Amino acid sequence: MKKILITGATGAVGSALAKQLAAGHALALTARQTDKLQTLGHELPSAQVMAADLVQSEAAEALVQEVWQKLEGIDALAHCVGSTLIKPLHLISPAAWQEQFDLNVSTTFHVTRAVVSQALKARTPLSIVLVSSVVAHAGFANHEAVAAAKAAVTALGQSIAATYADKGIRVNIVAPGLTRSSLTQRFIATPEAEARSAALIPTGRIGEPEEVAQLIAFLLSDASRHITGQVIGIDGGQGVLHVPAKPVLKAAS
Numbered sequence: 169m170k171k172i173l174i175t176g177a178t179g180a181v182g183s184a185l186a187k188q189l190a191a192g193h194a195l196a197l198t199a200r201q202t203d204k205l206q207t208l209g210h211e212l213p214s215a216q217v218m219a220a221d222l223v224q225s226e227a228a229e230a231l232v233q234e235v236w237q238k239l240e241g242i243d244a245l246a247h248c249v250g251s252t253l254i255k256p257l258h259l260i261s262p263a264a265w266q267e268q269f270d271l272n273v274s275t276t277f278h279v280t281r282a283v284v285s286q287a288l289k290a291r292t293p294l295s296i297v298l299v300s301s302v303v304a305h306a307g308f309a310n311h312e313a314v315a316a317a318k319a320a321v322t323a324l325g326q327s328i329a330a331t332y333a334d335k336g337i338r339v340n341i342v343a344p345g346l347t348r349s350s351l352t353q354r355f356i357a358t359p360e361a362e363a364r365s366a367a368l369i370p371t372g373r374i375g376e377p378e379e380v381a382q383l384i385a386f387l388l389s390d391a392s393r394h395i396t397g398q399v400i401g402i403d404g405g406q407g408v409l410h411v412p413a414k415p416v417l418k419a420a421s
């Protein structure tokens with residue numbers, strides 16, 4: 169049984185992970201909106217739920233301290249907070265650029281800093297999983313802000329992994345491709361839209377949040393104890409494969 173903090177726990181990936189891990193582990197689940205957290209808490213009554221805006225460093229520190237006390241430690245952190253912005257460079261406002269960095273990079277910095285500090289003080293091992301994106305590791309048109317922010321998440325995670333490798337602290341980064349979620353609703357809103365999106369992916373379909381959650385669960389577990397500093401794509405091959413273009417199939421109505 170591990171003591172696991174899941175951030176972004178009401179989101180598509182975070183909630184799938186919480187449901188997969190709830191039976192065998194002590195969980196602390198967090199997000200901003202209390203109504204959604206309460207609903208999740210009713211579904212998973214053994215889990216602790218607590219609201220925090222992780223863009224704020226003080227809120228992240230207070231959350232981690234509270235979780236540490238309630239669970240009597242933290243063995244693993246899955247940071248599933250993030251956002252996306254699909255716009256070309258010339259249409260991105262400075263405020264929108266900043267928001268991408270706040271939600272993706274600053275939340276990662278604040279939460280990992282707080283959790284790693286506690287683990288160092290307590291001299292306990294820790295496994296961290298961060299969520300980057302396929303768009304961070306290849307050039308995807310109209311993804312300038314989110315690609316840059318997610319590349320920063322990857323770089324931050326790998327550097328943390330290097331700094332604390334000899335302290336029993338592991339950090340791995342998952343890089344999903346298009347995954348069913350409210351973030352990607354516009355790409356899957358209709359069967360036609362989903363078929364167009366799926367046609368861009370070598371496996372011919374978009375990803376499911378449960379699949380990303382399974383990968384995260386493995387990386388949090390001791391089964392992955394010799395894996396650290398890795399970026400693992402879960403994207404139907406989109407980030408690395410070049411396959412011959414296929415005609416877009418008309419979705420069944």
Ligand SMILES: NC(=O)c1ccc[n+]([C@@H]2O[C@H](COP(=O)([O-])OP(=O)(O)OC[C@H]3O[C@@H](n4cnc5c(N)ncnc54)[C@H](OP(=O)(O)O)[C@@H]3O)[C@@H](O)[C@H]2O)c1
Pocket residue numbers: 175176177178179180181182198199200201202204220221222223247248249250251252271275299300301302343344345346347348349350351352377
């Ligand atoms: N879905 C995809 O296609 C895809 C592709 C590549 C990468 N990703 C990444 O995968 C991760 C999970 O994505 P998802 O699809 O599960 O997203 P999601 O469904 O939108 O979930 C995001 C979660 O983060 C929480 N959150 C947002 N801002 C927050 C803040 N400032 N402080 C604390 N919590 C905050 C949200 O709850 P509240 O709003 O209540 O705070 C929600 O629980 C993200 O890092 C995302 O960028 C997703």
